[in-house]
Amino acid sequence: MTYWQGIWDRWQFLWDDRGDGVTYWQWMFSAWGYTVAVAAVSLVVALAIGCLVGTLRTVSQHRVVSALATGWVELFRNIPVLVQLFLWFFVISEIVPGMRGVPSFVLACCALGFFTSARIAEQVRAGIQALPQAYRYVILPQTFRIIIPPLTSEAMNIVKNSSVAFAVSIPELISFAMQTQEETSRGIEVYLAATVLYIITALAISWFMSSREKRARVPGLSSQGQGAH
């Protein structure tokens, strides 16, 4: 009994007030909200740009267009996401006129969205090229059905990659964990809680997407998701 009491006591800090009327418990869930929100908005940005760029890469009649699209993919694929985040925060917002007042949430979503757009573009291109050319007018709708598995892993990746936003003080799960550990010295409990929330998010995405996939599968065609981070 005392053993379990001891463990319970170690989690008591979650109900403590941080000093501004917010408990660690509430802060943790708002941090989770930030993680999910950054990931969701970035995913929308990444899907929009990624589908456009990926389609343009397969346009063989216009060399310039497909070269530009290829350049986009190479540029955003070969720079680490953390460095891209810093570029948005410390370079683009400094030297591009009118970018100075943009909220950091928007900048973080741009950084993550553009980074992921390169990878989605590659999958859209592979999806288009997996289909016979004769079906050009029905290709895109089918492509989306084919690339659901790789998109699932991209959606999970974007949640994981949103963790870099701690470096520009977006109050998401990693910032929450690092700051709470410093304030309460309850490192193991805090990291455990944050890790569990990440796992729940990943499971939810994979469960949701696999239910979509079953409905959208193209008979006779399958593609496999490639693991990266």
Added chain:
Amino acid sequence: MPALDFSFYTWANISTYLLSGLYFSVSLTIAATIGGIALGTVIALMRLSGIKPLEYAALWYVNLLRSIPLVMVILWFFLLMPSAFYNLFPGDVGQKYRAEICDLMTFIIYEAAFFSEIVRAGIQSLPRGQTFAGQALGMTYAQNMRYIVLPQAMRNMLPVFLTQTIVLFQDTSLVYAIGAYDILKGFEIMGNTFGRRVETYIMAAVVYFIISFALSMLVKRLNEKIRILR
């Protein structure tokens, strides 16, 4: 728009701030790739062994690590690694390079999850006949793996390994979380010292881009070569 000024990139400054960081990033990438492939192969073999406890252990290892952000794993290791571990290193090396040693361990263990999936796909892509032929020759499981399966699987997987290494190289920038001195940290300190953050972050992006892009060109050529050999 402030004028960009790159004149502070003198050789003296580059060697003071950047070279040791670049050296750390590159050596971390190489060591983590080698360690990750070694550990990943063991995990892939566990996964394919047909022995249930080993299979489940490997499955859990891979699925767990793949659903946690790398930054979180780095923080876990930094928190949980007992300080006695660092005392195992000769002299004050362990205490002085805590973050760096911790990064190496983390990257090997984390990347092994990804490499093991690559190795598993590589082994499964071989026709079953290869294994059967080995067995027919009277080879043991270990001999079969050592002489028949793994050499062929590894060759098929070489381009994917390299692609993963590029990802790994970019991931090494995340050691930022525990303040190890990698190339990005070098650029950051340089930017703060000279008050030129814009120029240093641009240059950091350029350096990462050149290295990753060159490696990905190499992968492309390798792919073509292997395709001809097949």
